[in-house]
Amino acid sequence: MILRIFLSLIIVVGIVTSVKGQSSFFRMSITHMVGNDTMQRETNYYTPTGEPFTISRFRYFLSNFALLTADDKYISLAPTYFLIDESKPASKIIELPDIPSGKYKGVRFLLGVDSIKNVSGPQSGALAVESGMFWSWNSGYIMAQVEGHSPLIQSPTREFVFHVGGYKVKDQILKYISLTFPENLELSGKQNVTLQMTADLNKWFLPDTIRFQQQPVIMAPSYQAKRIAANYQHMFQIIGIQK
């Protein structure tokens, strides 16, 4: 009996490791852009409507990754959360291990942190609140933020602060981003795939035109935050895949 249990255990472990051994490794490399330029902090840029500004901080959460199979099914990947930070190059490379073999035509992810993690108390890792990406006075994650300056802003600091968050129904700004691969991606065995992506900050300002003078400070779940989120859901683009 014991021997049988032992043997079946070996078989199970064997299967698990062999399956693991056959999974692929997915890497997403994100380049931040402002229009056609690669983003650099404290550099002069113009919004699509011609307003001058500089960027001092650009951060956002990505989570809830899933792959779209060739037959239109979403395969959810292990739940992981990433805080992408322009000032931290390593954060702009996302690693998703254990991708099962299959034929895929796209990827989907959440720009932000799902509502469950917003109501579950303190977390660790990327979601640890000491990042400052969590509102203490009105619990919830700041899903995406950009801070900078514009000479058009009348306040003493000329600073704009867009902290975009809100998970409750009324102020919900969570956006699923679906991107289609340039061509179907066939994964079998152990493969390393790198997806080259861009995230264009200038997409935050259009099509619903955001002007610095109108509302330079957005720091709460609000109508203004919803406007920006509706814009920024279009900021990602796949520019290449390397196998």
Next chain:
Amino acid sequence: MKYKATYIVAGFCLLIVLVQGAIVQQKPMPVQLIFPAHFPPPVYDFKHNPLTRQGIALGRFMFYDFRLSKDSTVSCGFCHQQFAAFGHFDHALAHGVAGGQGIRSVPTLFNLIWQKEFMWDGGVNHLDIQPLTPLTDRNEMASDLPDLLTKMRSDTQYRRMFKEAYGSDSITSERMFKAFSQFVATMISANAKYDSVMLHKADFTAEEAAGYKIYQKKCAACHKEPLFTDFSYRSNGLPYLEALNDVGRMKITGSTDDNLRFKVPSLRNVLKSAPYMHDGRFFDIFQVFDFYDHGIKVTATTDPLVKDGLSLNAQEKRQLYFFLNTLTDDSFIKNEGLSEILIN
């Protein structure tokens, strides 16, 4: 010679037993809270934060550690004083490091595991994340969280206490917050005279009983038994103060219907936790009675239950006072397991 080997082996075995004993001793010891029989089940989920003796001890140590504030002057217990049911005795508004002052009074702390939302406006949605606000608010402890974690990681005593509580000395914000909850979860106040009466172990005096009747008729709809709050947000007709400009729950929801609404506070230990109201404007419970009798200023959001005042005559106020006195839980206020510990 033959014995020597035996002695060595025996000695070695003894050593193993002792070492293992030491390890076993260091293991976090589970604690099972006893919930009051006449209370509903708590809403806090202990599955994600099982109580241990060491976790509670860590939480208590941090609660009274003034070094957790930016300039090491203010601890949680600085404002949350046990003798005032963990409110701030004689302080209308909360104050913190470097003379900072907020716009609200310090809420009492007890029975928080029955509560889903925190702060006067309910802006905080989980007990575990609640300490983030006072720790970092510039008018309270004004700490920068990454700095605070660095400070704690460099402290050998904290490393030891985290190891005892969690099995490893890694000090993360999640562990820190959860240890606070462990201590705060033990702040249960359910042993006042009122509770003894409900459990048929004591009787109200004639005046207390009369006061209980008045309470049931005029207060209980919001200050619901047995927790003495229904945890709702209501505008009780307290005149708005321009100087503080506190819109209450509207700040959280952005809805004008929530203007001037604040959380209904518990009446337990109420006579120990003056001053009253979200801005501490009343220093005496009789001022509160007078306010409900004839001080209500009706606005668009004022609760229908108090719109016309509660009309309390002198005798009723006196009886109500005697009833409220039966909500004072001395065993809680004097519970040595919750008392301040000296931090060196």
